Amino acid sequence: MRLDVVTIFPEYLEPLNVSLVGKARARGDLDVRVHDLRAWTHDRHHTVDDTPYGGGPGMVMKPEPWGEALDEVLADAGDDEQPVLVVPTPSGRPFTQEMAVELSGKPWLVFTPARYEGIDRRVIDEYGERLDVREVSIGDYVLAGGEAPVLVMVEAIARLLPGVLGNAESHRDDSFAPGAMAGLLEGPVYTKPPEWRGRGIPEVLLSGHHGRIARWRRDQALARTADHRPDLIAGCDPSALDKHDRAA
Numbered sequence: 001m002r003l004d005v006v007t008i009f010p011e012y013l014e015p016l017n018v019s020l021v022g023k024a025r026a027r028g029d030l031d032v033r034v035h036d037l038r039a040w041t042h043d044r045h046h047t048v049d050d051t052p053y054g055g056g057p058g059m060v061m062k063p064e065p066w067g068e069a070l071d072e073v074l075a076d077a078g079d080d081e082q083p084v085l086v087v088p089t090p091s092g093r094p095f096t097q098e099m100a101v102e103l104s105g106k107p108w109l110v111f112t113p114a115r116y117e118g119i120d121r122r123v124i125d126e127y128g129e130r131l132d133v134r135e136v137s138i139g140d141y142v143l144a145g146g147e148a149p150v151l152v153m154v155e156a157i158a159r160l161l162p163g164v165l166g167n168a169e170s171h172r173d174d175s176f177a178p179g180a181m182a183g184l185l186e187g188p189v190y191t192k193p194p195e196w197r198g199r200g201i202p203e204v205l206l207s208g209h210h211g212r213i214a215r216w217r218r219d220q221a222l223a224r225t226a227d228h229r230p231d232l233i234a235g236c237d238p239s240a241l242d243k244h245d246r247a248a
Ligand code: 6GU
Pocket: 087, 088, 089, 090, 136, 137, 138, 139, 140, 141, 142, 143, 144, 145, 146, 149
């Protein structure tokens, strides 16, 4: 998978050299290219922003540098391989595990994290005529720029690529994963030692009884979801629940 990021803070994307994403890059499973938007400015001050038409606070990112940058990044696009353009913005559609799964199946993603009050609308409209453009938000709070959301989205997407997590089963039971746990939050986990500061391990996990363990994990997931995310229970497909779930 190829990922391009155009930003005025390339150093903000340094964490993409670390851990799971860094290793996927080193292996060649991920081709990440971070570009400095200011390379496509032509004035002495490398200006990327200007005052908003219509007035109001803050600054808006000028369209010309974005247009030149994206034209150059997209120059590699063949008829067969067009990237998805991911535009981080607090006014976007919510980024979800479902969207991460979908985007992890694409060969090429281009991210355009903005600062200030965002990018001149004409840039999104222009590329929206040629590309699949997704305006995406990572949650209901406002950040100073889209770089941290890009780190969040790239990590969520990269860990789904074949071979990136050691074990394909690692994401089977993920919180929000469809399937056996039907979008429930994951319950508690334990490892050795068997006693720590006087605290033991739930007896059932030591029983070796796989059926009872699976039932216990599901009860824990249901209880945790009801407590932390009752909206997920309310939105749950009733056919995803069984009579044991109802008893819990
Ligand atoms: Cl994608 N950008 C910014 N600036 N703030 C956000 C966001 C994105 N998602 C949630 N808050």
